[in-house]
Amino acid sequence: MSLTIGVDVGGTKIAAGVVDEKGVIGARARRDTPSQDPDAIVESIIAVTRELAEGQQIDAVGVGSAGFVDSARSTVMFAPNLAWRDVPVRQRVADATGLPTVVENDANSAAWGEFRFGAAEDVDDMILLTIGTGVGGGVVLGGEVYRGAHGVAAEMGHIRMVPDGHLCGCGLRGCLEAYASGTALVREARTAASLPSAERLLSLAGGDSERITGPMVTAAAADGDELATVLMTQLARWLGEAMGSFTALFDPAVFVLGGGVSAAGDLLLGPAEETLRKQITGRGHRPEPEIRLATLGNDAGISGAADLARK
Amino acid sequence: MSLTIGVDVGGTKIAAGVVDEKGVIGARARRDTPSQDPDAIVESIIAVTRELAEGQQIDAVGVGSAGFVDSARSTVMFAPNLAWRDVPVRQRVADATGLPTVVENDANSAAWGEFRFGAAEDVDDMILLTIGTGVGGGVVLGGEVYRGAHGVAAEMGHIRMVPDGHLCGCGLRGCLEAYASGTALVREARTAASLPSAERLLSLAGGDSERITGPMVTAAAADGDELATVLMTQLARWLGEAMGSFTALFDPAVFVLGGGVSAAGDLLLGPAEETLRKQITGRGHRPEPEIRLATLGNDAGISGAADLARK
Amino acid sequence: MSLTIGVDVGGTKIAAGVVDEKGVIGARARRDTPSQDPDAIVESIIAVTRELAEGQQIDAVGVGSAGFVDSARSTVMFAPNLAWRDVPVRQRVADATGLPTVVENDANSAAWGEFRFGAAEDVDDMILLTIGTGVGGGVVLGGEVYRGAHGVAAEMGHIRMVPDGHLCGCGLRGCLEAYASGTALVREARTAASLPSAERLLSLAGGDSERITGPMVTAAAADGDELATVLMTQLARWLGEAMGSFTALFDPAVFVLGGGVSAAGDLLLGPAEETLRKQITGRGHRPEPEIRLATLGNDAGISGAADLARK
């Protein structure tokens, strides 16, 4: 059976694994990301790859990286969290390891993972939305990762939801990420911290509103706390509205929701679904997409990148 | 040289032509659309096809129809302006004419026409936006028409621009069509008619604000009228904002602007382009799309449908 | 008992009456407004005043006029529907009739009428909102009409509800009037006319969406028509949101809703009230205003202007 290596390169850690044709991850390796040093990051990728390849027959390496990857799947044009600009990752890894290598956007890799081995393995057209610190995503159309003319498509978190809305970390205003990310959830929770209804959230944060975190909001909502539920519901509604636009544009069979905030499960899924159903143009005269939770968790990026390398 | 027939079926007229491999339209035929009678529309399509096929070697027929077409390119599921619901157009035309037939959404056909023979023939990834009574569009990705999981993708006019914004003819609120269509332009112009600055627009309309039309606004703007220019600029900015989101999602090489309002030319293109440039996430670290005016006019649908039938 | 004359000058008619100290209107007179001829309007006001004063002891005349009235209550600075600019109405009427005269904004007059003799006679601080073709209003603070530094306060219909929102007849965007007037209601109904749910509204309009009127929407909503109810509810919610801001700013004891659209009664009041309650800052820690329907109808302007003249 063919084995490939998938490497998921994020701002804080590099996680890799040996993956078989069915998406099963065998041996694993992990490093902290030396995020201030562009060269050291490449060296770390090479190191984990060598470590995993040691004594095995490996056919290829797939590197899933945050940032903009060119359409040749070779160069990372821009990855702010990795301090990378125009880094020829493919060539450097291939030269150092002697293995065929491809570089792919990390969210595209994760989308491919869920498409091939996870929540959307039964359909041809799917959109992954990862709701974590930011909002990312990947699009699989007709059984292929959709990369766009220049390799930088599927920036799902940067659809503009509100004219002159919340400032986004990207510098624009009104992006979905500024409304539906974990960061946005925390921003709202901290702003609400002076309200009487914030009592429980505040106590989870030891009384210091600046210590409220996303998981605290999720936990409080899961326990039935009213304010936390309201905040989670609002986040979910923004997602639902965005999915309404994505449905008009992409007509996917399935949306898969992943990322840290998706741990909220039905608290997220319920209001997102309710909103989406109201926001489908031509409703009643067309098939509609399903919404599902991701099933692979953090492994989606590894198994997806590995599978794309095989392909 | 292979010849096919393209039939463009709109709410008011059916226009058809014999098209060669280079997109050149030879013989043409045209009928008013019997829009209240679903059957009669199909009969008219058959009639123009037979008329054009008479005495020629025709390889196939492509029907570009308003509305939702299924992913098998056979059945029009819903076309409100044609009173069609679940009409098996492909089979009926093929049976009656003996020619291989495909059915395609009309905007997809037009997009394909501009992609193959018009403004975007040099690229692989393009988006057509048609700005007429409504706002429609078609998407070509990697050299293929993108139809989605169920055949109803690329409803570009129904991306949501504003939460709880203007009511759209589709029943939802905030759709691009409610801001950037000719209908929206007329709505704004009529609302502004009581202002002193509306003098010229009103005089074009014989003093009756209810008679202001889109072409009047375009004409007044072309003559330098201030109010008309403001209204056209605002429409163009909404288009530019939408193209910002489309760029984040689809990463096209080229946007092509067609439809009646695109006759405004640089009055539309200028502010649309200026707005788009401000609304590209990650700007400076990624290639950007161009904006071009459509070059085929109303023929795009005929030549596109004909070419898709050949394919 | 002291009698005064109140004259209500609108864009289509001039209505006047002899009013006693309790606000009871005795003799009445009425003229069409010669709205294209500024002088003729003044002459008509003088004529109805003379007609009513004939053979009676009249103490004063109050003219309630559309438009901006200066703070000396003498000159109408600007009244677009009357073609008036800087017209010294007070002096001309006083000179011609020999009666002490005051000029007041028409909505201020109506507010004073409801305050003295109508829905708000039990309080000291009230706001009248008139929801008709436009949205107007008047404010009574501490038992006095509030006119502002220059006489042009209380343009309640021009609070900005939505940044870059609907175009208002005043030329700005996002004004309450563009969301909550009868004109806005008709605009929305016509836009919705192509929806299946518009069947009843369309049939009331003889099948022609351009003939839908505000009273048709009100009538359909009163009959339980779903679309009409949705449209009326949305209008009411905008009113409720605006009243939330007015509450924060003015802290009135009572809002009085008048004007043609207020004929919808509970269909308007219910959702307006529900929205207002959610939009009161500091809720639970402060007294809240009531909402009431106006009780004087079109007579409010006459009796209010007459009473202000007495004062």
Added chain:
Amino acid sequence: MSLTIGVDVGGTKIAAGVVDEKGVIGARARRDTPSQDPDAIVESIIAVTRELAEGQQIDAVGVGSAGFVDSARSTVMFAPNLAWRDVPVRQRVADATGLPTVVENDANSAAWGEFRFGAAEDVDDMILLTIGTGVGGGVVLGGEVYRGAHGVAAEMGHIRMVPDGHLCGCGLRGCLEAYASGTALVREARTAASLPSAERLLSLAGGDSERITGPMVTAAAADGDELATVLMTQLARWLGEAMGSFTALFDPAVFVLGGGVSAAGDLLLGPAEETLRKQITGRGHRPEPEIRLATLGNDAGISGAADLARK
């Protein structure tokens, strides 16, 4: 010459002074606010009053307090930063000091101070906007503080600017305070901190985005930093838009801008003024308000409260 004492009670300090009829402050006293202990705050007010009254002829005491003050100017109904609910401040201070006492909202007091002795002493109708941690304000109409039916008018920071906009500390969404306060400025600056253009702001904050403060943004803007200027300009535009609505509603002669953020001076005034001029309904046909910077700084509350007590 008559002397009164003004006491300005804020969340962090209690500042008091002896004030003459011309608003000149003589002796001063100051305490930290024991903000967790409602009783101790009252005791501190009494203590500073006694200290200042020692050996002088004092006619009255005016207490300017954060929060909702009832219309009898006696009781603080609700002041979240002082942990006060329904505290009879007037009676307790009067009983303890033997001096006639009034309680007034702190922003009303400051407005009165600027009206009588500061930036607006030449007009009868003015609005003070204080742009600090929050956005507050006071309204003087016809030479009187406007308090509303229940004493809680002039919550200028809680006019709703954006439907479903930014969450405000008051629990509602879209309030001016959530857009134009120092808190909002800091929120935006921190969100922008990951952009290349944030280099200077970040260095002022020692590289830690969470340490960016409002004064840092003001300082950077004053030095010409582009991002800081953009952020300050956006804040100013929101103020300008709000003043457009306030102009339609209140028709003031003058707006006075005070509070910590007003230290930005022309950086604030310029774009606020430019926006206001575009947002005045009926522009060109009515007199317009001026915008001025406050001249009394933190003393406005003391001298205003003292003067209101005299009155």
